[in-house]
Amino acid sequence: MTLDTFHFTPGMSLLGGLLIGTASALFILANGRIAGISGILGGLLRPTSGDVMWRLAFLLGLIVAPAVLAAFVAPVIPTIDAGPTTLIVAGLLVGIGTRYGGGCTSGHGICGLSRLSPRSLIATLAFMGSGMAIVFAMRHLLINA
Amino acid sequence: MKTHLDTVSSFIVGLLFGIGLIFAGMTDPSKVIGFLDIAGLWDPSLAFVMVGAILVGLVAFRFARNRTMNFLGGAIRLPTKNDIDKRLIVGSLLFGAGWGMAGFCPGPALVTLGTGAPQAIIFVLSMIAGMALFEGAERLMNARDARNGAVEPSAAPATPQ
Numbered sequence: 001m002t003l004d005t006f007h008f009t010p011g012m013s014l015l016g017g018l019l020i021g022t023a024s025a026l027f028i029l030a031n032g033r034i035a036g037i038s039g040i041l042g043g044l045l046r047p048t049s050g051d052v053m054w055r056l057a058f059l060l061g062l063i064v065a066p067a068v069l070a071a072f073v074a075p076v077i078p079t080i081d082a083g084p085t086t087l088i089v090a091g092l093l094v095g096i097g098t099r100y101g102g103g104c105t106s107g108h109g110i111c112g113l114s115r116l117s118p119r120s121l122i123a124t125l126a127f128m129g130s131g132m133a134i135v136f137a138m139r140h141l142l143i144n145a
Numbered sequence: 146m147k148t149h150l151d152t153v154s155s156f157i158v159g160l161l162f163g164i165g166l167i168f169a170g171m172t173d174p175s176k177v178i179g180f181l182d183i184a185g186l187w188d189p190s191l192a193f194v195m196v197g198a199i200l201v202g203l204v205a206f207r208f209a210r211n212r213t214m215n216f217l218g219g220a221i222r223l224p225t226k227n228d229i230d231k232r233l234i235v236g237s238l239l240f241g242a243g244w245g246m247a248g249f250c251p252g253p254a255l256v257t258l259g260t261g262a263p264q265a266i267i268f269v270l271s272m273i274a275g276m277a278l279f280e281g282a283e284r285l286m287n288a289r290d291a292r293n294g295a296v297e298p299s300a301a302p303a304t305p306q
Contacts, residue, residue, distance in 0.1 A: 001183055001184060001185070001187045002185070002186055002187065003186075003187055003189070004179055004186040004187055004188040007175075007176065007179055007186075007188045007190070008188050008189060008190055009170055009176075009190050009193075010189075010190070010193050012168055012169065012170060013168075013169050013170055013190040013191070013193035013194045013197070014193045014194070014196065014197040015168050015169075015197065016165045016166065016167070016168035016169025016170065016171065016194055016197065017165070017169055017193060017194035017195060017196060017197020017198040017199075017200075018165075018197040018198070018200070018201055019161060019162075019164060019165030019168060019169075019197075020162055020165035020166060020169065020194065020197070020198040021165075021197060021198035021199065021200060021201025021202045021205075022161065022165075022201050023158050023159075023161040023162035023165055024162070024198065024201070024202050024205065025201050025202060025204070025205030025206075026154075026157075026158050026161070027155075027158045028205055028206060028209045028215075028221065028223075029205060029208065029209055029212075029215060029216055029221075030154050030158075030215055030216040030217055031151060031154055031155060031158065031215060031217065031219070032214075032215035032217075032219050032220050032221040032222050033222055034222070034223070034224065035158065035162060037250075037251040037252040037255070038240075038251045038276075041251060041255070041272075041273070041276065042276050042280075045276055045277055045280045046280065050148070053148065053151075053152045053155075054151050054152055054155040055155075057152045057153070057155040057156040057159065058155040058156065058158060058159035058162075059159060059255060060156060060159065061155070061156045061157065061158065061159020061160035061161070061162065061163060062159045062160070062162060062163040062166075062252060062255045062256050062259070063163070063255055063256065063258055063259040064160065064163075064259055065159075065160055065162075065163025065164050065166070065167060065256050065259060066163070066167065066172075066256060066257070066259040066260045067259060068160065068164065069164060069167055076167055076172065076260055077260070078172060078173055078174065078257050078260060078262055078264075078265070079173060079174070079175050080174050080175075080247075080248075080257075080262060080264040080265070081174065081175065081248075082174065082246065082247040082248070082264060084264075084267055086246055086247055087247050087264055087267040087268045087271065088267060088268075088271045089243070089246065089271075090243040090244075090246035090247035090249065090268065090271070091243065091247070091249075091254075091267065091268040091269070091270065091271025091272040091274070091275060092243070092271050092272070092274060092275040092278070093239050093240065093242050093243025093246070093275065094240055094243035094244060094249065094250060094251065094254075094268075094272050094275065095243075095271065095272040095273060095274060095275020095276040095277075095278070095279065096236075096239055096275040096276070096278060096279045097236050097237065097238070097239030097240030097241070097242070097243055097275075098236070098240045098250075098251060098276070099236070099275075099276050099279040099280070100232055100235060100236030100239065100240075100279060101232065101233050101234070101235070101236020101237040101238075101239070101240055102226070102232070102233060102236065104240060104250050104251050104252070105244075105250045105252070106162075106250075106251070106252050108237070109195060110195065110198045110199060110202055111202065111206070112224075113195075113199050113202070114198075114199050114201075114202025114203050114205065114206045115202075115206045115210075115223070115224075116203075116206075117224070118227075118229065119226060119227060119228070119229055119233060122229050122233060122234065122237075123233055123234075123236075123237040124237075126233075126234050126237035126238050126241060127237040127238070127240050127241030127244060128181075128241065129238075129241065130237070130238040130239075130240070130241025130242045130244075130245065131181045131241040131242070131244045131245035132181045132182075132183050132245065133241075133242075133245070134181075134241070134242045134244075134245030134246055135178055135181040135182050135183075135245045136182070136183070136184050138245070138246065139178075139182055139184070139185055140184050140185065
């Protein structure tokens, strides 16, 4: 392990984290809900009356965020290396896994840990570990990934 | 009126969350993978994101724990599940694998969708397909259990909302 000092962004990442935390705080205190994005999206697959608009509104907020930043700050240009097959398999895994496991990085990793939930701690350790294992396999074991 | 406030508030929170994700660098898959690449060049930035978020979150959830009503006058819905079961672990392992493969988890993927990136479109569609597959499988299993006379699992969603 060598520290990637070139890409490391302690200030911006901390600031981003504080913003995310604030958003999650607002959501639980003002809306009374957990800002767990896999749950917010997944719940649209079993829609019940009165339970749809807030989900759509939240997801819309996420989706227009880059446009808002582009208008007021700077354009957001992602660097994505994964090819279509990887994206499809990864998407399926994330879709199935987040529903099966009951949460993702926002639900378990941020809200769950903030609530000191042992369930979320286990979940977070599991998906972090699994993520690290896959990256290790793809970057250091396989030649072409 | 309460529903409108609820909707507007949700939008604002989603927007703030999305902006936070962008600032944090979490919408950049290469940064995420850089954090997960512990054997290679390691970018600890994601740890800083988590610390920042949890610092605020700890205070908020402490406060929320002692309240039953949210600021808009509705209920505070905290998850009630406490058990650590196979679903939690297997699901999280699967999710983590997908996360490591493309460097996308649900939030950042949706934010990146907003940039129009074709890779994000593919990922999000696949993610939705995966969620739908799971949903379908759950319903089939529940129906089968009901037919077999087993105790039918509650109709409540798999994830506490």
